Amino acid sequence: MGRKREFDEEKALDAAMQVFWKKGYHATSLTDLTTNMELQRPSIYSAFGDKEKLFEAALRNYTKLHISNIRSKLQYNKSVKDTIRLFFEDLVEEKCQGNQNKGCFCINTMVELAPHDEKFEILTREHQMYLSVIFQEMIQNGIQSGEFHRDLDAKALAQTLVVSLIGITVLMKSRPERSFIDNAIISTLSLLK
Amino acid sequence: MGRKREFDEEKALDAAMQVFWKKGYHATSLTDLTTNMELQRPSIYSAFGDKEKLFEAALRNYTKLHISNIRSKLQYNKSVKDTIRLFFEDLVEEKCQGNQNKGCFCINTMVELAPHDEKFEILTREHQMYLSVIFQEMIQNGIQSGEFHRDLDAKALAQTLVVSLIGITVLMKSRPERSFIDNAIISTLSLLK
DNA sequence: TAAATTTCATACTAATCAGTATGAAATTTC
DNA sequence: GAAATTTCATACTGATTAGTATGAAATTTA
Structure with missing residues (x-):
C-alpha cells in the first residue's frame, strides 16, 4: 500500500557520509545535505530522523566500510611487515592526491564530538580498538611464522601502530613535507623486528 | 582623549581561547563568546575584528603559550630520555583529569579548519614543525652527551615523536584504556637508545 | 567648564539554522 | 475503479546566526 520510495536509501546515506566526512557535523547544514543527497528535507527526516541521527548513521556506515577496506588492504601476502608498510605508504599516497x-x-x-557526546566517544573508541585488534592479529601471525621475534609484544605494538596511524592522518591535514610523514612511518615500522 | 577601555584585552583573549579550544570554531557562537569573555558584541568587534580574526588571535595566543609551556617542561635534567618520558606521562595525567x-x-x-583554509593549514603545520625542532635539539643533545647512539637520526625521531604526540592527544579524546596510551609511549620511546 | 572623542549597552538587522505543516502525486489494497 | 496509504515538493515556522546602528556614559583635551 502507498507510494514507493523513489530514492535509494543507501546512496543517500553514502552522500551524507561524504558531506559530514568533509565538513564535520557543525559546519554541515541541512541545505548542504539536501543538495548532496539530492533529497528534500522531509524525505531525509522521514528516512533518517534528525541531523544527529543521520550523522550517526553516516558514521556507522563509514566505520563498516573502513574496516572492510582495511581488511582487504591487509590481506596477508608474504611479509607482514611489508604488508603494513605498504598500507601506510598507500595511506600517504591517496590522501596526498585527489582525495x-x-x-x-x-x-x-x-x-569534534567525542568530548561532548558519550555516544560518539564510545563509537570512535571502539573503532580504534577494533583496528588495533586487526594489527595485533597480523603481528601475531608474523611471530608465529618466525618473521618477528618471539618476545615481541603484539598488543602493545598494534596499539602503537594505531596511535601512529592517527597521528599521521591528522598531521597530513596540514600538508607537511612528505619526508616528515615518511620518517615517522620508517621509525614506527622499525619496531617490528 | 576619550573614554578608557574598561576591559583587559589579554584576559578577554584568554577567555576566547578557552571557548574556541573547548568547542571549536563552528560550534562556538558569538553568544558563547560574549558570555565567557564578559564583553558585549561591539567591544569584541572593535577590539578583535570578526569571529574568524578573533579565532586566529586566540590560536596564535595558544601556540605561543603552548611552546613556552613545552619548553619549560622539557628543561634538561639528567637524562634526555627520562625528560621526554616524563613529558608524555604528564600529558596523559593532566588530560585524563580535570582538564x-x-x-x-x-x-x-x-x-577542523586546516583542510578548508590555507591560513590555518600553514599556522598549524608550522607549529608542529616547531615542536619537532625542539625535540630534535633535545635528541641531538642526547647524542652529544653519549646518552644515545652516534648514528641515531635525530630529525626523523623527533618527527616520529610529534606524530606520536598527535596520535596520543587525539586518541585520548575517546578515553581509551590507560594501557593503550602507555603502551604507545613505551614503544615509541624505545626508539631512543 | 565645554568640546571632542572613545567605550559601552541596548536593540536591531538580514540571513541562516534545524525542523515541520500541508497538500498534491503516486501506488497499493480491497 | 474507489478508498486507503505513503512519498514527495513547496513553503513555512520560530529560533539562532554573525554582525551593526544608535545613543548614552565616561573620559580627555583645551
Missing part, C-alpha cells in the same frame, strides 16, 4: 584532505571520518569525529 | 578533554587547540584546528 581532498578529508582525513578519516572517525578521527574527525573523535576530535 | 575536560579539550585536547590541543592547534591539533583541533588542524582537523
